Amino acid sequence: MKPTKQPELTIVGGGLAGSEAAWQAASRGVKVSLYEMRPLVSTGAHQTSDLAELVCSNSLGSNLPDRASGILKNELRSMDSLLLKCADESALPAGGALAVDREGFAQKVTAALEQHPLIQVIRREVTDIPPEAAILASGPLTSPSLAQAIERLTGRRQVFFYDALAPIVNYDSINMDIVFRGSRYGRNSEQAQGDYLNCPMDKAEYYRFVDELVSAERISLQAFESEILSGVRAGMHAYFEGCLPIEIIAMRGREALAYGPLRPVGLTDPRSGRHSYAVVQLRQDNLAQTLYNLVGFQTNLRFSEQRRVFRMIPGLEQVEFTRFGHMHRNTFIFSPALLQPTLQFNGREDLFFAGQITGVEGYVGNMATGLLAGWNAANQLNGLPLVEMPAGTLLGALCHYITHAEAQDYQPMKANLGLLPGLAASIKGKRARAAAFAERSASELARFLRGPQINTPVAHSHYE
Numbered sequence: 001m002k003p004t005k006q007p008e009l010t011i012v013g014g015g016l017a018g019s020e021a022a023w024q025a026a027s028r029g030v031k032v033s034l035y036e037m038r039p040l041v042s043t044g045a046h047q048t049s050d051l052a053e054l055v056c057s058n059s060l061g062s063n064l065p066d067r068a069s070g071i072l073k074n075e076l077r078s079m080d081s082l083l084l085k086c087a088d089e090s091a092l093p094a095g096g097a098l099a100v101d102r103e104g105f106a107q108k109v110t111a112a113l114e115q116h117p118l119i120q121v122i123r124r125e126v127t128d129i130p131p132e133a134a135i136l137a138s139g140p141l142t143s144p145s146l147a148q149a150i151e152r153l154t155g156r157r158q159v160f161f162y163d164a165l166a167p168i169v170n171y172d173s174i175n176m177d178i179v180f181r182g183s184r185y186g187r188n189s190e191q192a193q194g195d196y197l198n199c200p201m202d203k204a205e206y207y208r209f210v211d212e213l214v215s216a217e218r219i220s221l222q223a224f225e226s227e228i229l230s231g232v233r234a235g236m237h238a239y240f241e242g243c244l245p246i247e248i249i250a251m252r253g254r255e256a257l258a259y260g261p262l263r264p265v266g267l268t269d270p271r272s273g274r275h276s277y278a279v280v281q282l283r284q285d286n287l288a289q290t291l292y293n294l295v296g297f298q299t300n301l302r303f304s305e306q307r308r309v310f311r312m313i314p315g316l317e318q319v320e321f322t323r324f325g326h327m328h329r330n331t332f333i334f335s336p337a338l339l340q341p342t343l344q345f346n347g348r349e350d351l352f353f354a355g356q357i358t359g360v361e362g363y364v365g366n367m368a369t370g371l372l373a374g375w376n377a378a379n380q381l382n383g384l385p386l387v388e389m390p391a392g393t394l395l396g397a398l399c400h401y402i403t404h405a406e407a408q409d410y411q412p413m414k415a416n417l418g419l420l421p422g423l424a425a426s427i428k429g430k431r432a433r434a435a436a437f438a439e440r441s442a443s444e445l446a447r448f449l450r451g452p453q454i455n456t457p458v459a460h461s462h463y464e
């Protein structure tokens with residue numbers, strides 16, 4: 001039976017997941033109170049008070065239709081994601097990736113939510129689990145008091161890992177006599193000369209850089225260090241593998257960076273026609289083209305050491321930093337024991353979780369789980385069946401993973417093709433199989449969205 005009065009929903013956290021959840025729920029006729037503690041309470045990683053602020057990179061990953069990230073983006077576009085719309089409108093040149101002007105993106109999201117007649121943005125810290133219908137999307141930087149409340153609710157101590165941010169530099173301080181523009185394999189967008197800035201290194205320059213990098217002084221994690229060590233001894237992951245500090249990668253061997261974030265393949269210096277031994281890439285960070293971030297350079301080095309070591313990179317000898325890299329602790333719950341694939345909490349039917357706190361990694365995964373949680377919370381309040389995404393979609397596969405993973409293997413997970421059900425053995429080749437995954441995702445999602453269970457149409461369409 002549908003409710004006789006307008007349903008109301010509390011959402012805790014104005015990040016990517018909470019912002020998308022608020023829009024989806026409000027678009028289904030639910031009155032939303034969206035709580036965001038910034039700017040009254042700082043997280044130590046955010047820099048503005050805007051909703052949906054991107055803390056780490058400004059890249060949302062590949063936009064190619066046969067890559068995992070591209071498939072998930074297309075699923076969100078098909079389901080009328082507000083944040084994907086804002087990201088597309090804020091896009092910057094980034095080859096085959098979707099990178100955004102991070103300030104412009106967050107401002108678009110903030111404006112859309114603050115102007116929605118059914119959404120009230122409340123700047124206040126939530127320190128306990130709301131007793132009314134709610135979505136907890138407080139993210140990996142959940143405040144200590146709310147984290148303790150979640151532990152009391154779940155009866156489990158939260159799991160954690162450490163994440164690191166990359167530095168951002170001023171374009172005017174980059175030596176363009178050394179640095180050249182270009183995208184790997186010539187994969188450019190509108191700029192014929194390429195979307196990335198590339199700092200070429202010969203073998204001697206590369207080895208000097210690596211040696212200084214691994215010996216540079218790092219910021220002490222102080223009280224957290226014992227937790228890292230105990231976590232490692234217990235088989236936990238101290239770092240998320242997709243965001244390892246560059247100095248940690250370098251410690252795996254002198255060639256680790258040359259085969260990792262500094263790999264030179266697909267890049268040729270147009271002025272010399274030569275391939276470099278290693279290449280450091282910088283990606284545009286804002287629409288004005290005044291800021292660039294060092295791709296793959298998440299770090300926990302002391303700021304003075306970042307200035308010293310990173311200025312060893314050819315072309316960055318006099319570079320000016322507008323943000324140094326740093327590390328922060330990310331918290332997430334043990335979703336396999338606590339959540340259903342609908343993102344509903346097992347112990348309370350009107351409580352949902354979304355975003356990184358569920359163990360989903362990556363910007364697009366956060367948006368996607370926010371979309372599903374907002375949709376399902378609205379359905380629950382409206383007396384409608386909850387939605388479980390098809391297994392052949394990446395959103396369905398991702399939600400299945402975080403709610404069914406084995407305890408000993410559970411760690412944060414980005415959307416990837418390995419999560420999807422297998423294909424026919426007759427489909428051979430990496431790209432052919434990726435294309436088949438993309439085709440199956442689109443087909444299953446289209447069929448699902450036409451089904452009888454989809455009886456709550458979104459009020460405002462953004463992809464007409």
